[in-house]
Amino acid sequence: MELVFDGHNDVLLRLLVNMQGGGDPVAEFRDGTDQGHIDGxxxxxxxxxxxMCAIYVSSGRFELRRPDADGHYDTPMEPPLxxxxSLDIALAMxxxxxxxxxAGAWRLCRSTAEIRDAMEEGIFAAVLHMEGCEAIDRDLAALEVFHAAGLRSLGPVWSRNNIFGHGVPFTFPSSPDTGAGLTDAGFDLVRACNRLGIMIDLSHxxxxxxxDVARTTDQPLVATHSNVHALTPVARNLTDRQMDAIRESRGVVGLNYATTMLRPDGRESAGTPLFDMVRHIDYMVERMGIDCVALGSDFDGAMIPATITDAAGNQNLVSALSAAGYDADSLRKICRRNWLRVLGKAWHEH
Known part of the structure; x- marks a missing residue:
């Protein structure tokens, strides 16, 4: 079995929602559940x-707009929060x-050494990530506190706008060039992340x-859960030029398992085959090299292929990649080593 360190999941959101309904998040993760995608x-x-386990403040019940007869859709942007x-929800998560x-249900890790130790001991190695910085103030005082508490990765925006920048809508087909970029506060956020050693995620x-981030940051460029725009032209996916910049910075892209970001037709369908996942990996490896490709499932945050179903099915993708010709060293890089290299760089470990 090839161990996987994953670039993105939303298990904390699921646990929070269930806790608000009377559930016990520790028992749910430790003992297992039939809900969602991830538990111990x-x-x-x-x-x-x-x-990377996301602190994500939901806009409510978000749904993709139904596609038209040609399969096209243009989901309106969620309003700012x-x-x-947002801070209250982020603290609760x-x-x-x-x-x-x-409780020992997982280990919250703040260094790559801690990640490696947890994996060797068979304990889930969780890294706190923030997906959209609505909980962070303009003066970045909250950023200092979250970092002290263990935050080691963040995306300045989700697919909505905030005081730090602008997100892309869920639109198919569409270029990711949909609006403005970082605000002045966003540039300050990037510089603060560089100083503190917080990885910056460019996925949304x-x-x-x-x-804007590329010309400001001193870190490798990273998209924790994004795919190839040339294969699935949804606004959330990366253009060839963006992937070239990620390659030049020795960054990483984590393959998103969301079916809308894998299929040529951009549709939300659990019937999406493993082939669509492999072809995105193939394209990224050819474009960026084996050292720049990883996994970023979006477990508990999206519809994923039924051939994976949930975290228990992760090895089905590994087997498909092996069958497609990826050798043992390449699989180790895609499954975990590339993430550990980039995290170590962003966290000032080397």
Whole structure:
């Protein structure tokens, strides 16, 4: 079994929602559930040894707009969120992460050494990530506190706008060049992340925002859960030029398992074959090289192929990649080593 460190999941959101309904997040993760994609037992069964766990403030019940007869859709952007309620939700999700750590259900990791140790011990290695910085103030005081608490990765925006920048809408077909990029506050956020050692995720930002980050950051460029625009022209996917910049910075792209970002027709369908996942990996490897490609499932945040189903099915993709000709060293890089290299660089470890 090839152990996987995953670039993105939304398990904390699922646990928070269930807790608000009376559930016990520690028991749900530790003992297992039939809901969502990730818990401890299913992670172990599928070799999911750890990943970036998102603090994400939902806009409510988000749904993609139904496609027209040609399969095209243009989902309206969600409105900006107020900061104080967003901070409360972010703190509640962080608290769940700490509770899981204290109970031994997973280990909250702040260094690549801690990730490696947890994986060797068979404990899920969780890294706190923030998907959209609605909980962060303009003066970045909250960023300092979240970093002290263990935040080690963030995306300035989700697919909505905030005080730091502009996100891309869920639109197919569409270029990622959909609007403005970073604000002045966003440039300050990038510089603060560089100083603190917080990895910057470019997965939901506009193309202009991507280039704003690229010319400001001293880190490798990273998109934790994005795919190839040339194969699936949804606004969330990366152009060849963006991937070239990621290659030049020795960054990483994590393959997103969301079917809307894998299929040529951009549709949400659990019947999406493993072939579509492999062809995105193939394209990224050919464009960027084997050292720049990883996995970023979006477990608990999207519809994924039924051939994977949940974390327990992760090895089905590994087997498909092996059958497509990827050797053992290449699989180790895609499954975990590329993430550990880039995280170590962003975290000032080397």
């Amino acid at each position: 037992p299913r992670a172990r069964a599928g070799g999911l040894a750890g990943g 107020e900061r104080q309620p 962080a608290a769940i992460a700490f509770q899981l750590d204290r 930002i506009t193309e202009k925002g991507f280039w």
